[in-house]
Amino acid sequence: MPRASRAEAERHREQVIAATAKLVRTHGADKVSVPQAMAAAGLTHGGFYRHFASKDDLVAQACSAAFAERLAAMEEPPEGGDTSGARAAFLATYLSARHRDNPGLGCAAAALAVDAARAEPGDPLKGAYTEGIRSLIGGMERTARKSGDTAADEESVLVELATMVGALVLSRACAGDDLSDRILTAARDHVLARYEHTPDGRDASGAAG
Helix, strand or coil: CCHHHHHHHHHHHHHHHHHHHHHHHHHCHHHCCHHHHHHHCCCCHHHHHHCCCCHHHHHHHHHHHHHHHHHHHHHCCCHHHCCCCHHHHHHHHHCCHHHHHCHHHCCHHHHCHHHHHHCCCCCHHHHHHHHHHHHHHHHHHHHHHHCCCCCCCHHHHHHHHHHHHHHHHHHHHCCCCHHHHHHHHHHHHHHHCCCCCCCCHHHHHCCCC
8 A cells, every 4th residue: 555545544444433432422322323423524424444343343443542632731741831720620610501501522430431431351441441541540640749649549540530530420410410520620629629729619520601
């Protein structure tokens, strides 16, 4: 295959993965078909098997890409290079109405939790999801060290992650009821309580905007 064709094929593959990552986070893996994924990427269904072994393969790669996207956002250096409040700001943004209402652009840990839980052992999605969670744990530990939080060990990070993801899942399940906002507020206040000079919960959440 000529070099230009290989580059184009790789670009198309990345387009399909990115489009599928958004679709599965919005609708769930079972609700997304191969034709839908290809159409969302602006491509025809016929070229699917040139890029992926199966739909399961595509969904697993889309899951991994979604986790990588969240990890990159978490570890991106803040403007001005001041890392002291970066971690608290990330947590506040995670537990926000904006994140709740936009699952297609949000964290795969919450959006694909049910899909991964229902997947059979050995399913590519379950493996990709588990590795994605591990990557988030590692990223949270690194950002904790960068922010000077010497008390953050694996146990505290696991509790923090479970609180964040669980609260987001519950708030989405209750969307449309004021209980949804109360869940986000309670979880946000809880995880931010240990930080000094944290941003105001409501301002950081974007709930008022």
